[in-house]
Amino acid sequence: MLALSVFSLCHTSVLYADDGKLLATGAVTTIEGTSGGGIVPWATLASYAEEGEWGVTVNANFADVEDFQLGVQSINFNYDNRIELSVAQQRLGLNTIGGDLQQDIYGLKLRLYGDLVYGTAPQVAFGIQHKRNKTYALPEAVGARDDSGTDYYVSAAKAWLAGPFDRTWVANYTLRATKANQLGLLGFGGDVNDDYDLVSEASVGMFINRQWLVGAEYRQKPDNLGFAKEYDWRDVFVGWFPNKSVAVVLAYVDLKSIAGLPDQTGAYVSVQVSF
Amino acid sequence: MKYKFLALVFSLLLLPAQASDLYRALGEKQGIDDLMASFVLEIAADERVIEHFENVDIERFHRMISQHVCELVGGPCVYEGANMIEVHTGMNITRSEFNAIVENLITAMEQHQLAVSTQNQLLAILAEFHGEIVGR
Numbered sequence: 001m002l003a004l005s006v007f008s009l010c011h012t013s014v015l016y017a018d019d020g021k022l023l024a025t026g027a028v029t030t031i032e033g034t035s036g037g038g039i040v041p042w043a044t045l046a047s048y049a050e051e052g053e054w055g056v057t058v059n060a061n062f063a064d065v066e067d068f069q070l071g072v073q074s075i076n077f078n079y080d081n082r083i084e085l086s087v088a089q090q091r092l093g094l095n096t097i098g099g100d101l102q103q104d105i106y107g108l109k110l111r112l113y114g115d116l117v118y119g120t121a122p123q124v125a126f127g128i129q130h131k132r133n134k135t136y137a138l139p140e141a142v143g144a145r146d147d148s149g150t151d152y153y154v155s156a157a158k159a160w161l162a163g164p165f166d167r168t169w170v171a172n173y174t175l176r177a178t179k180a181n182q183l184g185l186l187g188f189g190g191d192v193n194d195d196y197d198l199v200s201e202a203s204v205g206m207f208i209n210r211q212w213l214v215g216a217e218y219r220q221k222p223d224n225l226g227f228a229k230e231y232d233w234r235d236v237f238v239g240w241f242p243n244k245s246v247a248v249v250l251a252y253v254d255l256k257s258i259a260g261l262p263d264q265t266g267a268y269v270s271v272q273v274s275f
Numbered sequence: 276m277k278y279k280f281l282a283l284v285f286s287l288l289l290l291p292a293q294a295s296d297l298y299r300a301l302g303e304k305q306g307i308d309d310l311m312a313s314f315v316l317e318i319a320a321d322e323r324v325i326e327h328f329e330n331v332d333i334e335r336f337h338r339m340i341s342q343h344v345c346e347l348v349g350g351p352c353v354y355e356g357a358n359m360i361e362v363h364t365g366m367n368i369t370r371s372e373f374n375a376i377v378e379n380l381i382t383a384m385e386q387h388q389l390a391v392s393t394q395n396q397l398l399a400i401l402a403e404f405h406g407e408i409v410g411r
Contacts, residue, residue: 020371022378050371081370118405162399166392209391210381 020050021081023210024241025116025159028249029059029272032129032183033074033088034107036155038251038268039219039233040201042172043125043157045084045111046076047274048244054079056275065255065266069093076107084109084127092185096261101185102134114156116170122158129153131184142227142259144187145194151178168207170215175200181224182258190224197222205239213239231256235268247272295349297400300393304345304352311341313386317379324375327366347400359407366411373409377402 027035027044036042038061047055054077061072074088086107093100108128114121129151133139136147153176163169177196179188189195199222205215216236223230237251251268258264301307315337318324328336345352356362377398384394 018371020369020374022374050374051369053371115405118402160399161402162392162395166395168395 018050018053019048019055019244020053021048022117023244024207024213024239024247026055026057026078026274028239028247028270029057029061029074029076031061031063031070031072031088031090032105032107033059033072033076033086034109034127034129035076035078035084036172036174037203037205037215037217038235038237038249038253038270040172040174040203040217041109041127041129041153041155042174042203043111043114043123043155044116044172045078045081045109045125046086046272047078049078050081052080057272059270059272061268061270063253063266063268065253065258065264067094067096067261068255068258068264069095074105082111090183090185092182097259099138100135101138103184104132104134105184106130106132116157117159117161122156124154124156127151127153127155131180131188133184133187136187139181139185139187142186143191143225144181145189145191146179147187149179149184149188151176151180153177163206165206170203170205170207170213172203173200174202178222179224180222182221182230186225186259191226193222193224197224205237211241213237213241215239228260229257231258237268245274247274297348297393297396298345298350300390301344301348301397302387304341304350306387307345307348307350308337308341310383310387310389311337311344313383314380315340317382318376321375321379324372324379327368327372344397344401348397359404360411363408363411368409368411370409373405 026047027042030036030041034041035044035046046057049055057076059074063070071091072088074086076086078084088105091100091102110126112124112126114123116123131149133147153174155174157172159170161168176199179196181187199220201219203217205213207213219233221230221232233255235251235253237249240248249270253268255264339356342352343354346354
């Protein structure tokens with residue numbers, strides 16, 4: 001009798017992974033390990049966990065531009081479609097200069113209110129990204145002030161089921177307070193500016209059908225280091241959501257000039273698996 | 276009398292013109308009835324939501340939802356059932372269950388090879404009921 005009740009308790013437990021959200025509404029995983037586009041965190045939470053459910057997403061990103069290669073691996077937990085915890089490791093290969101830059105990013109995101117799909121209010125989330133640079137010698141040499149830093153951001157995202165051309169559209173705006181130079185790979189703060197900057201980041205996408213999303217992103221950057229100007233980033237992307245387990249993104253990224261090396265354009269690929 | 280007759284002719288002329296593009300894209304009354312039949316079959320095969328339909332008269336459910344959709348998309352139908360809040364009160368429909376129903380509708384629309392634009396228009400209309408259906 002006891003065994004039976006324990007069994008039924010387990011059976012009805014709220015702690016089960018499930019796929020309660022609609023396809024693609026967990027978005028993809030950014031280069032900083034959180035749910036979003038490629039370079040912009042969104043108000044979405046990763047995986048397909050809805051209320052009372054949990055989900056895990058693992059992700060790998062790779063960008064190959066003229067003089068640099070960025071590799072990212074991350075893991076991301078979502079409970080209740082309310083709280084998202086993420087850990088990401090970034091490694092930037094310096095092809096022409098030699099060596100690499102590395103950092104770890106610990107992310108927390110809370111959905112505050114609203115819903116991506118239903119109702120008129122946008123889904124709004126607040127997030128923190130705590131970043132720890134593991135290769136601080138070079139950042140310090142070029143004028144960075146700290147080997148760790150914390151970004152704070154607020155994001156608002158909305159999907160329109162039947163937007164222009166009767167296609168489903170999604171848009172996101174993120175306002176971030178940051179001291180990070182080139183995401184933090186070149187440390188935090190600098191000789192020119194050591195205060196927090198407020199930067200805007202935005203994405204817009206259109207679903208051609210249920211599985212294919214095309215879109216563009218823009219990300220403002222601070223400019224704290226005197227040795228080289230830091231530029232805003234942008235990309236155009238194609239996302240593929242064949243099912244609720246896998247998502248793949250291909251993008252063309254334009255990172256302008258990084259560390260004084262111009263014309264950093266190239267390809268970006270991202271693969272994520274959700275459980 | 277003359278005016279009554281004119282009004283009747285006018286309203287008869289007006290009826291087909293009022294029927295929306297979406298109503299036509301869905302195959303009018305017959306198309307909506309068929310689509311809703313597939314939708315109901317999808318729901319009946321879905322373990323995530325079937326518990327809510329255990330004591331439901333499926334034929335009546337099909338008739339009412341077809342009538343409701345026909346009216347909502349601008350067809351010449353009048354929905355005679357109760358409003359969505361009344362219908363769903365006490366059911367405790369979760370957000371996941373609502374999404375499961377949406378997925379069943381998408382599967383049915385795919386079976387009927389409806390264009391993505393037609394699917395999106397219908398989904399957008401029905402998604403408006405989320406607040407009246409979930410958590411009641």
